[in-house]
Amino acid sequence: xxxxxxxxxxxxxxxxxxxxxxxxxxxxxxxxxxxxxxxxxxxxxxxxxxxxxxxxxxxxxxxxxxxxxxxxxxxxxxxxxxxxxxxxxxxxxxxxxxxxxxxxxxxxxxxxxxxxxxx
Amino acid sequence: xxxxxxxxxxxxxxxxxxxxxxxxxxxxxxxxxxxxxxxxxxxxxxxxxxxxxxxxxxxxxxxxxxxxxxxxxxxxxxxxxxxxxxxxxxxxxxxxxxxxxxxxxxxxxxxxxxxxxxxxxxxxxxxxxxxxxxxxxxxxxxxxxxxxxxxxxxxxxxxxxxxxxxxxxxxxxxxxxxxxxxxxxxxxxxxxxxxxxxxxxxxxxxxxxxxxxxxxxxxxxxxxxxxxxxxxxxxxxxxxxxxxxxxxxxxxxxxxxxxxxxxxxxxxxxxxxxxxxxxxxxxxxxx
Numbered sequence: 001x002x003x004x005x006x007x008x009x010x011x012x013x014x015x016x017x018x019x020x021x022x023x024x025x026x027x028x029x030x031x032x033x034x035x036x037x038x039x040x041x042x043x044x045x046x047x048x049x050x051x052x053x054x055x056x057x058x059x060x061x062x063x064x065x066x067x068x069x070x071x072x073x074x075x076x077x078x079x080x081x082x083x084x085x086x087x088x089x090x091x092x093x094x095x096x097x098x099x100x101x102x103x104x105x106x107x108x109x110x111x112x113x114x115x116x117x118x119x
Numbered sequence: 120x121x122x123x124x125x126x127x128x129x130x131x132x133x134x135x136x137x138x139x140x141x142x143x144x145x146x147x148x149x150x151x152x153x154x155x156x157x158x159x160x161x162x163x164x165x166x167x168x169x170x171x172x173x174x175x176x177x178x179x180x181x182x183x184x185x186x187x188x189x190x191x192x193x194x195x196x197x198x199x200x201x202x203x204x205x206x207x208x209x210x211x212x213x214x215x216x217x218x219x220x221x222x223x224x225x226x227x228x229x230x231x232x233x234x235x236x237x238x239x240x241x242x243x244x245x246x247x248x249x250x251x252x253x254x255x256x257x258x259x260x261x262x263x264x265x266x267x268x269x270x271x272x273x274x275x276x277x278x279x280x281x282x283x284x285x286x287x288x289x290x291x292x293x294x295x296x297x298x299x300x301x302x303x304x305x306x307x308x309x310x311x312x313x314x315x316x317x318x319x320x321x322x323x324x325x326x327x328x329x330x331x332x333x334x335x336x337x338x339x340x341x342x343x344x345x346x347x348x349x350x351x352x353x354x355x356x357x358x359x360x361x362x363x364x365x366x367x368x369x370x371x372x373x374x375x376x377x378x379x380x381x382x383x384x385x386x387x388x389x390x391x392x393x394x395x396x397x398x399x400x401x402x403x404x405x406x
Contacts, residue, residue, distance in 0.1 A: 004185055011180055014205055043186060069316075079316025079360055080273070081180060088208055097390075100321040107318040114317060114360055118275040119185050 003076045004119040005054050009034055009064060010072075010081035012043070014088065024089040028065045035061070070106050076115040121223075123294050124302040125167035126399040128338060128371035129160070131176065131252035131308035132392065133210040149389060156385050156396065157256045163383045163398035164257045166405045167304055171220045172258070173227075173294065175268045175307030175370055176249030181205075182241075183269065189239030190278050191286060193231070194246070194267035195224035201246045201254075215251055220264035223297055227266060230293045236286055244269075253308050270370065272309070272363045280350050283366040284343055287373020305374050309367030311335070311393050312358035319359060325393045327358035334365060335386055338397050341379035343372050375399040 013019045013034070023030040040051040056064070063071040067089075072082050083103065091099045135157065138150045181203045183189065201215040224240075231238045246267050254261050268290070271277055287307075294303045311334050312327035319326040337346040346369060355362045375381070383398035 007185060011184065015181075015203070017204060017208075043184060073316065078180070078274075083316035083320070084205055084209065088205065097321060103316075104314075104318050104320045104322075110318050113356060 002054065002056060002060065003078075003117065005039060005056060006060055006064070006072065006075060006077040007081055007119060008039070008054075010077060010085050012038060014081060014085040020085065020088050023085075027067055031056075031061055031064045069103060070110075073107060073110070074115055076117045078117050121171075121294055121297040121299040122302050123291060123305065123401045124169045125164060125304040126291075126371065126375045126401065127164060127253070127257065127304060127306040128368050128375075128395075128397045129253055129256070129306070129308045130310055130392065130394045130396075131249050132389070132394055133206065133212065133248045133252060135252065136213070136255050137211040149387075153387055153389075153394070156387055156394075160383065160385060160396040160398070161257050161259075164304060164306075167400065168302060168405070169263060169304035170301040171223060171303045172263050172265045173223070173268060173290065173303060173305040174246075174250045174253065174265045175270065175290075175305065175367055176246070176253075177272045177309075177364065177367060178269050179247055179249065179273065181247045182245050183271075185274060188271060188274050189269070190271045191236060192239040192241055192244075192269040193224055193228050194219065194241050194244040194269070195221055195228065196242050196244060197221060199244055199246050199265065199267060201251045203245065203247055206248050210248065212248055212251060212255075215254070215261055217246070217254065217261055218264040220266050222299070223294075223301075223303070224266045226297050227268070227290070227293050230296065231286075231289060234289050234293075236289060249308055253306050257306065268307075270367055272366050277352060277363060277366070279352060280366050280369050281347055283370040284347065284373035287370040288376075289373075290370075291374045291376070305371070307367050307371040307374070309371075310361060310364035311368075311395055313361040313364060313392050314359035315361040317360045321391045323390055324388055325359070325391065327362075328388075328393070330358035330362070331386075331393045331395075334368070335384070335395055338368055338372060338395070339381045339384045341372060341375055341377060341381070343369075343377045346372065371397075376401075
């Protein structure tokens with residue numbers, strides 16, 4: 001499990017308008033590119049000062065590739081990051097609050113305690 | 120010494136700006152009542168005639184990130200730019216620039232460290248809607264210098280609720296020992312029960328109206344001990360997965376003081392969450 005890296009993906013995509021669109025249109029390509037080029041970038045350091053050890057598990061890659069917010073929640077990705085990014089990508093295709101309500105309904109089978117989100 | 124002119128605690132609802140400025144068919148049916156309540160709330164700050172605002176809030180993964188996460192942070196800078204692309208995108212919030220009050224920030228940092236709060240600091244902080252929402256609701260002219268104080272209610276492991284209360288008590292003492300003639304209002308925002316990104320989000324009411332009722336009672340009556348006896352890091356998961364933001368209300372109860380009854384209390388039951396507004400005047404209600 002690499003909750004931190006899931007969160008890092010969601011965080012870095014959500015804050016970049018071009019990446020939000022790229023992830024909406026081409027999730028598989030965006031996830032592959034991001035893991036190869038961005039996963040080991042330390043955000044407050046120069047590009048050469050990279051980490052060497054961060055990678056997704058195959059289950060995490062699949063959840064991101066499939067825009068599977070329910071599985072991301074079950075994996076303990078930070079719910080605020082997932083919700084914010086997914087609203088940015090998909091609210092536009094729905095009526096007012098329709099997407100947000102459907103997003104919650106897709107998780108109605110989940111009960112307390114929710115998955116741990118600590119990193 | 121500086122005077123604590125008002126203590127204000129509020130929810131920070133990012134939809135208020137858009138709801139209050141929308142017209143015609145875009146204006147939600149609850150907007151007029153919401154605006155009326157906010158205007159009464161705003162008057163409670165205006166009457167206090169503050170010169171400086173200490174603003175307690177929480178960064179929502181904007182500038183503060185998991186590779187370097189402070190628990191409590193004071194912004195010390197001459198200016199604070201505000202609001203972020205994803206807040207413009209989702210909430211329509213405007214970009215803003217607020218002046219900073221560096222002398223008070225330096226005092227809070229020095230005095231806070233000496234009181235065993237290991238405060239982080241930032242000399243270049245772009246603030247987010249946890250601080251700009253109360254500027255928009257309470258001081259829309261955004262003309263007063265601020266000292267932002269960020270708390271971590273968001274990225275576990277979190278400090279214990281009693282630390283939020285203790286920091287609030289310390290902030291009050293530190294403001295009142297600031298060598299200045301300024302009138303300071305301390306304004307902090309948090310949440311009542313709230314669910315974000317989980318199955319209970321965006322319901323007809325907040326996810327736990329009973330928690331909200333009790334929380335409003337704790338805050339309005341200044342029942343710090345009762346609140347601390349009931350609220351823990353573990354218990355806050357139950358009312359909703361983003362309810363740890365209630366700890367910023369607990370911090371503000373610490374500023375107001377044990378047993379301090381709020382001079383202004385108001386709530387608004389909205390879809391998704393309950394709004395709540397509280398003002399205390401430590402030296403009595405202004406004429």
